[in-house]
Amino acid sequence: MNLIYTILIFILTISIIVTFHEFGHYIAARLCGVKVLEFSVGFGKRLFGKKVGGDKTDYKICILPLGGYVKMLDEREGKVEDFEKDRSFNNQSLLKRSIIVFSGPLFNFILAVFFYFLIFVSGYSGFQPSVGLLINNSVGENIGIQEGDIIHSVNSRNVKTWSDATLQTIKFASEKKNINLEVLRNNVVIKLKEVEHEKINFESKNIFENLGILNFVSNSVTIGHIEEGSAAEIYGLLVADKILAINGVNVRNWIEIVNFIKESPGIKLSLYILRNGNNLTINVIPEKLINSGFEAGRLGIGPLIDNDLISKNTIKVQYGFFDCIKLSVYKTYDFTLLTFNFIFRLIKGEASSNSISGPVGIASYASDSFSSGYTSFLSLLAMLSISIGILNLLPIPMLDGGHLMYYLIEFVMRRPIPDKVQLMFQQLGMSFLILLSIFALYNDLLRIM
Numbered sequence: 001m002n003l004i005y006t007i008l009i010f011i012l013t014i015s016i017i018v019t020f021h022e023f024g025h026y027i028a029a030r031l032c033g034v035k036v037l038e039f040s041v042g043f044g045k046r047l048f049g050k051k052v053g054g055d056k057t058d059y060k061i062c063i064l065p066l067g068g069y070v071k072m073l074d075e076r077e078g079k080v081e082d083f084e085k086d087r088s089f090n091n092q093s094l095l096k097r098s099i100i101v102f103s104g105p106l107f108n109f110i111l112a113v114f115f116y117f118l119i120f121v122s123g124y125s126g127f128q129p130s131v132g133l134l135i136n137n138s139v140g141e142n143i144g145i146q147e148g149d150i151i152h153s154v155n156s157r158n159v160k161t162w163s164d165a166t167l168q169t170i171k172f173a174s175e176k177k178n179i180n181l182e183v184l185r186n187n188v189v190i191k192l193k194e195v196e197h198e199k200i201n202f203e204s205k206n207i208f209e210n211l212g213i214l215n216f217v218s219n220s221v222t223i224g225h226i227e228e229g230s231a232a233e234i235y236g237l238l239v240a241d242k243i244l245a246i247n248g249v250n251v252r253n254w255i256e257i258v259n260f261i262k263e264s265p266g267i268k269l270s271l272y273i274l275r276n277g278n279n280l281t282i283n284v285i286p287e288k289l290i291n292s293g294f295e296a297g298r299l300g301i302g303p304l305i306d307n308d309l310i311s312k313n314t315i316k317v318q319y320g321f322f323d324c325i326k327l328s329v330y331k332t333y334d335f336t337l338l339t340f341n342f343i344f345r346l347i348k349g350e351a352s353s354n355s356i357s358g359p360v361g362i363a364s365y366a367s368d369s370f371s372s373g374y375t376s377f378l379s380l381l382a383m384l385s386i387s388i389g390i391l392n393l394l395p396i397p398m399l400d401g402g403h404l405m406y407y408l409i410e411f412v413m414r415r416p417i418p419d420k421v422q423l424m425f426q427q428l429g430m431s432f433l434i435l436l437s438i439f440a441l442y443n444d445l446l447r448i449m
Helices: 002-031 082-087 094-122 162-174 254-262 307-313 321-347 359-372 374-393 400-413 419-448
Strands: 036-052 057-072 124-127 150-154 181-185 188-191 223-226 242-246 269-275 278-284 287-291 294-298 301-303 314-317
Touching (some): 002 036, 002 057, 002 374, 094 321, 094 374, 094 400, 124 162, 150 162, 254 294, 374 400
Antiparallel strands (some): 036 057, 150 181, 181 188, 223 301, 242 269, 269 278, 287 294
């Protein structure tokens, strides 16, 4: 049942984003006077639909729901009557063809703005960016941050939640800009020392944790979750076990526990725990995992967080109508810039290709976010819509960006690229996309194995 649920959410996610992308092409084609023959949601055999309007455009649903397409009148794809030649796509001016092609990705960005607007206008919850723990001799300690400080701004951009602070820090660091944090301490805004952008680890799941700046979650030493079939379950650890020491060394927070486990792949650890008022020792051997080429230990446990503490640190963020519009545009811009920066770093070899996800990864994220609530799902839809918009703008044959590249060459050379050359590029583009899809799927399988 979980697999069916995940597949259905994946289909819903892709259908929303791709259909709106194709709707962009459709609207632009109609505005430019091009005859639209078909607007299809899905591929393959036609299930049902209706031909509407003077052009008898076939609006239809097809059997394969992964995407869709817009079919326009085009002399390269079939015979066109003389009286309709001026309405065929191939006979439009270079500007009109460019507008029609560009409108698909453009509508992806518009859709992302809309999703973010829905999140902002309805309000969203998040953890207050309050420092719960500071690691000794860390970057955080060196810049002057203190436990109890609330992160107020990143490079003069105000932040409300940990996720806001994280996104802004990653964005500015990816632009090779140093990070200037301001914190709220005793209701006074204090500017901290600058953090060099080189110290931001993009491969880390929590960049502030990597700087030694931790939120309230890390204060726990009690197990709150054990994964089924994990090493923790095999060796007899239980939820509510309180880990007091590892190999005779006292532990004070969850980060110290995690570090012990990570640094001990396949090595026996003696956990001194408190269970139901009784002290006992349990020996465990963390399983070995390969992470970015390095071995790391893993037990499959998560911390127990007191519900009162969660409530205390959770805030509701809401804005006025016009602020929501402005923030939605800013958020879309920030994530777009972040994605482009990641692509450039990937090309230069500065980013790990392990971050690339395929359909399995997207399906998993979509299912999890849908279960977490509508704001999480809308946020994922916005990010995926931006990603698809950017992907389609890349100068790769078969994609919108490839066609725009052809049009740019046509503009410079004052003549279209020969069909044979375009066909060769199309085959290269198709080969690249197939290899990219296989690689993304390989990454997905590595994550779940």
